[in-house]
Amino acid sequence: MMIKIIKKTIILSSLCSLFTVPAILADNNKLESLTPSTNIIEEPFTLDDTQPKRLKITVNIYSPEDIQVKEGEIIKKGDIISDRTLLRKNLENQLRSTKLALNNIKSSKVLEPIRPIPTPPIQNLPPANFAQEEAQVETAELEYVQAQRAYSLALENDPFISIKAKVNHQQTEVEEAIKEVQKQGQKTASIAMINNLPPEVMEHEKYKLGQKQSELSKQQANFDLTQAELKQVQENRIIELQNLQDKVNSARAKLELANAKLRKAKSDRSLLEYNHSINTTIRIEEANQAQIAYNRQLQEYQQQVRDKEYKITQLTDSVSNLEDKLKQIAVVKSPYSGQIKKIKYENQTDNTIKVEITLVPDNEK
Structure with a gap:
């Protein structure tokens, strides 16, 4: 039987690309890409054989835990020899965390700010009206003018003219009567000194003296009565003038009070207009501040919506990338049934460990 020596070399390769995880998975950022290669070298076999005598399988792994077989272990065709368990677990953990973060963000609500309620405008003040106060001032001015006029007329009108003339006239008559009495008395005294004067003469003179007296x-x-009348008129005059003066003073006080009320009404109106202006300004400022606050909150809301959409996009991309990376993780399976003869760790480059696994198929056991 002719034996033909054939040597086969099968090279299997897979590539894991770099990936970036979301910020919430920062603890897994240390994972680096690994481009492993798996070489299976079959030693010579004959055409009558269906299996090689010995296979040397070279794999690149992250850690010894990625080797799923042990020296001396009997395996079957299709059993897993090498699987990046740590990388797979890390990627699966990242995928779960990323999906959880994605679901949390999707379920989170961004509350839209409430538009401020329009501030009701302050009603305008009614037109200023001082008609009542001004009417009171006009009435008081009229009464004051009338009181002054009455007092002035009373001063100009002299009620003593006639009675003083009567007093003067009666005083003159009294003085004349006194003179007549004195004259008659002197005459009577002179006649009384005349000797041998008939008694009839003396009696006549005495009679005349009595008449004069x-x-x-x-x-x-009459003079005393007229003087009493004059005194009464003077007293009445004083009372009258005092009453007129009191009326003038009362009218003046009433006018001053009316003017004071008018000034107060105008002052109160000015204060009311000032307060109305202040309240209007405050109301406008409050409305402006409310609108500014709403605009700021609206901008923040819009930014939060954009941030949410951006994060959803990022996390969605991360989920897709992680799922792709999980699909791309190479799993090395045994092409034959047999025994693991030897596991040799050859060298390490960065995070990659090169391992050579020797498999003896069943025909060489």
């Missing part, structure tokens, strides 16, 4: 008494009584 009676006339004087009458004139004096």
